[in-house]
Amino acid sequence: MLGTEKDAVTYSVIMPATDRPPTMDHCVQAVLHAADPPDEVIVVDEPAGMGPAGARNAGAMRATGSILVFVDSDVAVHEDAFTRIRAAFEEEPELAAVFGSYDDLPSIHGVVSTFRNMLHHYVHQSSGGVATTFWAGLGAVRREAFVAVDGFDDWRFRSPSVEDIELGLRLASAGGLIRLDPEIQGTHLKHWRLSSMLLTDLLYRGMPWTALMLDRGPKAARLNLRGSHGVAAAAFTLGLATTLLGRRRLAAPLAAAYFAINLRFYDLLLRRAGPGSAAAGVVLLVVHNAAALGSAPLGVMAFATDRLRRSGHRATRLVLH
Structure with missing residues (x-):
């Protein structure tokens, strides 16, 4: 063998951005400058109006990685996010998916934005461990597991909704192990x-x-x-x-x-x-x-x-x- 199984594992970041948010460039740069960056970054910014479920599926069709990492276009990943994602899959070969959390330092201030982003952070931080759901704001799935359940349901969820939760339910029902790792974090840039x-x-x-x-x-x-x-x-x-x-x-x-x-x-x-x-x-x-x-x-x-x-x-x- 010329390489190990670890060497054969490749990572593709898929970022849905069909609404062309102003935060997109910042989030792409955060991915590129993170430690242990992915092997490729795919930004799906067309067709305009396509929902995130469809955009993520479109990106997955183009991706070559064995691990598909979904990052929203308003989430700036922490520098160690991919290091932690890689470690999760390396430590548990049976792991089908892992996802993280917003951090507790949202960049957008204001009463409602602070409340909403901190609430999401709080729920994820207090819910770590084995999960039966998924979060596509910052989450990774083994390619074969994603394909086996036919990806995101872009027929049912044509607008931003609970398409990631529903994907997680199908992954878990198919026997896939999913973990919520609260240490995998990104900063939410959304204004509420x-x-x-x-x-x-x-x-x-x-x-x-x-x-x-x-x-x-x-x-x-x-x-x-x-x-x-x-x-x-x-x-x-x-x-x-x-x-x-x-x-x-x-x-x-x-x-x-x-x-x-x-x-x-x-x-x-x-x-x-x-x-x-x-x-x-x-x-x-x-x-x-x-x-x-x-x-x-x-x-x-x-x-x-x-x-x-x-x-x-x-x-x-x-x-x-």
Whole structure:
């Protein structure tokens, strides 16, 4: 043999950028200047309007690497991100996929941007280990595992949605081992407004995520409702229900429990962004949870509609050479 199996492993970064975001060049440079950089970087910036699922599949068709690393065009990878990704696959030959987290130093300031990016960081940092989901903001998949499940479902998810979560569910259902490694990190460069947060929570994440839970069962809930996150969601739902029913004696302890369960998140905001962001975070987390709860009936309707139109689901298969 002229080389080892390790030498034969190659890495392709695939970055969907069909909306041509202003952050794209910065994110590409972060990839190129990272330690242990990939063997190739593929930026999919056309056709305009193609969703991220379709763009990632298009990039995967062009890629030559045995490991496909998906990096969003608003995520600047940390210098050691690829070193950690390589180590994960080398240490566990059976690993099908690994993904990371946003860091706790978002470059875009502002109350809503800080809250949203820190919430994502907090959830991923407290959910490390074996996963049944995936995150394409900064995540890697073995090529053969990706092909075996036919890639991202670009028929069902034509706009930014939960296409990465759904891919992870199919990978896990096929027997693939997936890990969330909180040390694999990138800086999120996205600017959030309250309106964009609400739209995301209601229509782009909450509604399709509810439909996905109904379609795939409890596994679809394990990241966002894992451990204390699930308890907090239950406390919020019951607290809101008792408040609407006028049962204030029950609502008060549930509200206190909800606040106590989220103390670590509030403390993170306080330490990283100051008392103003922490105070705003208390309110914004309630808004976030209320929007997620409000998306549930929309998700039920989306699930029913999706069932009706999926009889010919994905007529063509992803073909990678």
